[in-house]
Amino acid sequence: MAQNSVRNPGRHFLQIPGPTPLPDRVLRAMDTPIIDHRGPEFSKLAKRALEGIKTIFKTTNPVIIYTATGTGAWEGALVNTLSPGDRVLMVETGQFATLWKKMAERLGLKPEFIATDWRQGIDPKAVEARLREDKNKEIKAVCVLHNETSTGALTPIADIRKAIDAAGHPALFMVDTISSLASADYRHDEWGVDVSIGGAQKGLMLPPGMSFNAISDKALAANKTSAMPKSFFAWDDMLTMNKVGFFPYTPGTQMLHGLVVGIEMLHEEGLDNVFARHNRLAEATRRAVKAWGLENLNKNASQLSPTITAILLPEGHDADKFRALALDTFNIAYGASFGPYTGKYFRIGHLGDINDGTLIGALGITEMALALAGIPHKKGGVQAAIDYIVSAHADEKRAAAE
Numbered sequence: 001m002a003q004n005s006v007r008n009p010g011r012h013f014l015q016i017p018g019p020t021p022l023p024d025r026v027l028r029a030m031d032t033p034i035i036d037h038r039g040p041e042f043s044k045l046a047k048r049a050l051e052g053i054k055t056i057f058k059t060t061n062p063v064i065i066y067t068a069t070g071t072g073a074w075e076g077a078l079v080n081t082l083s084p085g086d087r088v089l090m091v092e093t094g095q096f097a098t099l100w101k102k103m104a105e106r107l108g109l110k111p112e113f114i115a116t117d118w119r120q121g122i123d124p125k126a127v128e129a130r131l132r133e134d135k136n137k138e139i140k141a142v143c144v145l146h147n148e149t150s151t152g153a154l155t156p157i158a159d160i161r162k163a164i165d166a167a168g169h170p171a172l173f174m175v176d177t178i179s180s181l182a183s184a185d186y187r188h189d190e191w192g193v194d195v196s197i198g199g200a201q202k203g204l205m206l207p208p209g210m211s212f213n214a215i216s217d218k219a220l221a222a223n224k225t226s227a228m229p230k231s232f233f234a235w236d237d238m239l240t241m242n243k244v245g246f247f248p249y250t251p252g253t254q255m256l257h258g259l260v261v262g263i264e265m266l267h268e269e270g271l272d273n274v275f276a277r278h279n280r281l282a283e284a285t286r287r288a289v290k291a292w293g294l295e296n297l298n299k300n301a302s303q304l305s306p307t308i309t310a311i312l313l314p315e316g317h318d319a320d321k322f323r324a325l326a327l328d329t330f331n332i333a334y335g336a337s338f339g340p341y342t343g344k345y346f347r348i349g350h351l352g353d354i355n356d357g358t359l360i361g362a363l364g365i366t367e368m369a370l371a372l373a374g375i376p377h378k379k380g381g382v383q384a385a386i387d388y389i390v391s392a393h394a395d396e397k398r399a400a401a402e
């Protein structure tokens with residue numbers, strides 16, 4: 001057994017779509033003495049974090065920073081803008097969409113799902129059609145995921161905005177960008193999103209325990225009339241205190257140290273380069289899957305996730321057993337499977353602080369694990385990924401020289 005009893009040499013391959021491996025620089029930034037969260041040094045730190053996170057959401061409005069995981073920021077978005085009994089339109093892209101819908105139900109909202117087969121992202125036309133039907137404008141919010149982490153589907157958010165506008169519908173537009181923020185292009189202001197929900201432990205390369213609400217003027221106006229009960233997640237006290245660099249209660253001080261450095265690192269690389277890297281790693285993974293002769297869970301070629309790839313195993317092969325064998329033998333963690341496809345697929349996360357070499361290592365392990373598990377596949381997946389990465393870099397260098 002590789003766990004517990006025997007030492008595992010080398011680095012663990014944390015290949016799940018969040019939490020992601022942390023850069024040592026972020027870890028070091030967090031390894032500092034605790035400071036007074038009402039003192040002048042803290043205020044400077046908080047202001048840097050609050051300003052910095054705006055550049056990641058691409059917004060000039062305030063961004064709320066919660067000491068909570070992404071689930072808390074989901075709640076923050078709903079309770080700050082809506083009232084009990086409000087109708088909310090959601091799309092069943094997969095497990096995370098389903099969890100957000102359950103939360104809306106528990107909070108006393110009336111969510112409704114546009115169903116999908118969990119093998120694609122969101123069709124903007126379906127959203128537009130449903131909103132057109134809503135003649136009395138009973139739907140108060142459209143809540144979608146930018147990236148459905150459970151299946152690997154990326155939704156074109158600008159197109160959903162267009163769909164809402166085309167239907168002439170006044171609903172608020174809320175987007176969960178937890179597993180795409182700082183990995184895929186995201187534009188809170190330009191795309192007309194009212195509340196964007198982010199989390200720390202995915203593309204932002206931080207530990208779990210921090211999440212965000214980026215908010216539009218329209219969302220701030222909705223906050224004034226929202227009748228949902230709210231306390232810990234209430235925006236108003238936060239916004240007032242944040243203006244002077246403080247929080248209404250003790251925030252995760254060490255997380256803020258990490259956040260400032262994580263944002264600094266993203267800008268040092270350049271956001272566009274960060275996005276290009278994720279696209280390259282995702283495409284390399286997809287080439288490997290294809291060469292293995294395996295199937296991507298997401299069938300929609302125009303909505304493939306840049307941060308996670310879900311791989312279906314052939315009929316009769318248990319994906320959970322495969323993951324356990326790979327963890328035990330090669331010290332790699334893959335993402336689990338959900339919903340109608342539970343036990344039928346595994347997920348490779350390719351986001352956060354990873355590079356071409358990390359990915360090739362992970363794909364190499366995957367090819368070995370497929371062989372060891374006796375799962376029918378063709379050889380050459382890793383080679384296909386290598387060939388793609390080389391060609392992508394060659395193209396980039398050629399373009400730069402022109």
Ligand SMILES: *Cc1c(COP(=O)(O)O)cnc(C)c1O
Binds near residue numbers: 070145199
């Ligand atoms: C991870 C994730 C969540 C949940 O966030 P937690 O930090 O686990 O609470 C919600 N939505 C998406 C899309 C996610 O990837």
